[in-house]
Amino acid sequence: MSANKDRSPSHFIKRIIDTDNESGKWNGRVHTRFPPEPNGYLHIGHAKSICLNFGLAEEYGGKCNLRFDDTNPLKEEEEYVRSIIEDVQWLGFDWQDRLLFASDYFQQLYDFAIDLVKKGDAFVCDLSPEAIRNQRGTLKDPGTESPFRDRSIQDNMDLFERMKAGEFSDGERTLRAKIDMAHPNLNMRDPVMYRILHATHHRTKDEWCIYPMYDWAHGLEDSIEGITHSICTLEFEDHRPLYDWYLDALDTYHPQQIEFARLNLNFTVVSKRKLKRLVDERVVDGWDDPRMPTISGLRRRGYTPLSVRKFSESVGVTKRDTVVDVAKLENVLRNDLNKNAPRVMGVLDPLKVVIINYPEDKVEYVDAVNNPEDRSEGTRKIAFTRELFIERADYMDDPPKKFFRLGPGREVRLKYAYFVTCYNVVKSETGDITELHCTYDPKTKGGAAHDGRRVKGTLHWVSATENVSAKVNLYDRLFINDNPEEGGDFMNNINPNSLEIVESAILERSLSEPVHGCTYQFERLGYFIPDKDHSIPGRPVFNRAVSLRDSWAKQVKKVHK
Numbered sequence: 001m002s003a004n005k006d007r008s009p010s011h012f013i014k015r016i017i018d019t020d021n022e023s024g025k026w027n028g029r030v031h032t033r034f035p036p037e038p039n040g041y042l043h044i045g046h047a048k049s050i051c052l053n054f055g056l057a058e059e060y061g062g063k064c065n066l067r068f069d070d071t072n073p074l075k076e077e078e079e080y081v082r083s084i085i086e087d088v089q090w091l092g093f094d095w096q097d098r099l100l101f102a103s104d105y106f107q108q109l110y111d112f113a114i115d116l117v118k119k120g121d122a123f124v125c126d127l128s129p130e131a132i133r134n135q136r137g138t139l140k141d142p143g144t145e146s147p148f149r150d151r152s153i154q155d156n157m158d159l160f161e162r163m164k165a166g167e168f169s170d171g172e173r174t175l176r177a178k179i180d181m182a183h184p185n186l187n188m189r190d191p192v193m194y195r196i197l198h199a200t201h202h203r204t205k206d207e208w209c210i211y212p213m214y215d216w217a218h219g220l221e222d223s224i225e226g227i228t229h230s231i232c233t234l235e236f237e238d239h240r241p242l243y244d245w246y247l248d249a250l251d252t253y254h255p256q257q258i259e260f261a262r263l264n265l266n267f268t269v270v271s272k273r274k275l276k277r278l279v280d281e282r283v284v285d286g287w288d289d290p291r292m293p294t295i296s297g298l299r300r301r302g303y304t305p306l307s308v309r310k311f312s313e314s315v316g317v318t319k320r321d322t323v324v325d326v327a328k329l330e331n332v333l334r335n336d337l338n339k340n341a342p343r344v345m346g347v348l349d350p351l352k353v354v355i356i357n358y359p360e361d362k363v364e365y366v367d368a369v370n371n372p373e374d375r376s377e378g379t380r381k382i383a384f385t386r387e388l389f390i391e392r393a394d395y396m397d398d399p400p401k402k403f404f405r406l407g408p409g410r411e412v413r414l415k416y417a418y419f420v421t422c423y424n425v426v427k428s429e430t431g432d433i434t435e436l437h438c439t440y441d442p443k444t445k446g447g448a449a450h451d452g453r454r455v456k457g458t459l460h461w462v463s464a465t466e467n468v469s470a471k472v473n474l475y476d477r478l479f480i481n482d483n484p485e486e487g488g489d490f491m492n493n494i495n496p497n498s499l500e501i502v503e504s505a506i507l508e509r510s511l512s513e514p515v516h517g518c519t520y521q522f523e524r525l526g527y528f529i530p531d532k533d534h535s536i537p538g539r540p541v542f543n544r545a546v547s548l549r550d551s552w553a554k555q556v557k558k559v560h561k
């Protein structure tokens with residue numbers, strides 16, 4: 001059964017679902033979930049999981065739950081819940097009425113635990129967490145059985161109830177499953193199900209002082225929700241036998257767990273724990289710093305939901321761990337923005353040009369194309385005046401042959417305006433170029449010559465009088481190594497030049513109040529988005545999303561030579 005004609009590329013999980021649908025295993029039901037722990041902001045790896053889970057539900061006419069796996073009150077916060085909701089929504093997915101919390105199942109999980117105790121499948125253990133760890137054994141050696149393993153069911157019931165009632169202090173006792181201390185899979189060696197933790201939970205407050213361990217809770221949450229395909233990353237493959245054991249011991253509804261490889265990106269860390277360190281140690285300006293691979297960082301950087309979804313789809317779903325080139329992510333964004341971004345002109349490193357044969361007070365409005373990839377976007381008027389700014393790098397005193405920009409005596413096109421010829425260069429006492437004097441040819445209005453004369457170079461420009469000044473943040477990769485972990489600690493591989501601030505870029509006047517959330521193409525420079533927090537009317541702040549081309553590929557080669 002396929003509800004959607006526009007199928008995305010096939011992969012092994014879809015083949016499993018197709019087979020299940022053919023055999024009628026779930027009666028044609030496809031019910032997935034995205035289960036984040038609210039202990040940090042979501043990153044690009046989570047985006048892949050979100051797109052996969054919600055995407056499968058969409059494609060097969062099924063359902064996908066957004067479920068918070070909030071079983072550890074020490075690390076979880078309301079702020080993270082809010083940000084996760086915002087991020088999933090921004091990506092364009094809809095959980096309908098299924099915004100769910102593991103903490104809503106605390107009572108049910110407790111009841112399940114009582115079941116196991118009654119069946120003699122769980123016991124209260126008085127060993128300290130450290131002792132439990134030390135007695136676990138290794139891959140070669142079996143573990144040691146707890147001296148409390150053979151407590152009577154009655155004693156276990158009594159002690160577990162008293163754990164819940166708050167009679168004991170943190171770490172004093174645990175509830176453990178009674179499986180097999182010699183099991184070759186370490187996860188099966190009498191794992192802890194409940195620990196005592198006198199901590200306030202962001203939702204259940206002080207109602208509970210025992211909290212379920214992730215491995216005890218996770219499979220049961222899926223079972224409670226009637227999930228069919230419980231999709232997770234490869235590191236949980238070894239935990240599946242334990243989830244299966246719990247579900248079988250309780251004789252309850254049994255979803256099918258399917259593991260796929262995590263998304264890894266070069267030049268990037270994708271782990272909430274590591275990202276939190278970057279935030280806590282102030283390497284970046286918060287979780288949504290545009291250099292962060294968080295969804296909120298990407299959004300602030302100028303990524304569109306479509307580009308993130310396309311990227312997630314393009315990397316595929318496999319069983320094999322790989323590292324994806326971050327340039328691929330940037331390229332998907334470029335392709336999206338190239339089609340959709342409005343074009344504007346801005347100068348980041350201004351050099352003044354005086355058109356000496358142009359009237360002093362005249363302001364002329366020329367037509368500029370809003371998006372050459374989409375003519376229906378029309379044109380806008382931009383002011384042309386006697387004094388202009390161009391990019392400093394667009395002039396050279398002694399230009400080499402292939403430099404098709406300005407040099408003494410050279411003629412170029414100022415985009416949408418006129419041909420100009422460099423006539424004189426004004427320099428300071430120290431030899432710095434302070435301005436260029438040019439002449440313009442009035443017969444080239446709109447940027448085309450009446451006599452068929454051609455110029456090789458076309459420059460962007462902004463009027464020196466009709467403009468708005470802006471701050472521009474030029475972001476670059478946060479790490480200098482393609483593998484940020486090289487040498488042991490990613491904190492030692494931070495790119496010291498990951499942010500360059502341009503205090504006074506000169507932009508065309510229309511950008512004095514840019515559209516919130518819109519990523520623009522600054523012609524010839526790249527894609528820029530007004531910063532969501534700092535941009536104010538009349539004094540915009542822009543963040544560079546990406547340059548027009550992948551300039552890093554070459555730089556990396558140069559550095560490594």
Ligand code: ATP
Pocket residue numbers: 034035036037038044045046048049231232233261262263264270271272273
């Ligand atoms: P982190 O390692 O960053 O802390 P996590 O796996 O602990 O991530 P969860 O909140 O437990 O974070 O993740 C929610 C879901 O997202 C899980 O199903 C997990 O498998 C998936 N996920 C996390 N990281 C990635 C990744 N890099 N690629 C694909 N899926 C991921």
Ligand code: MG
Pocket residue numbers: 037
């Ligand atoms: Mg996790």
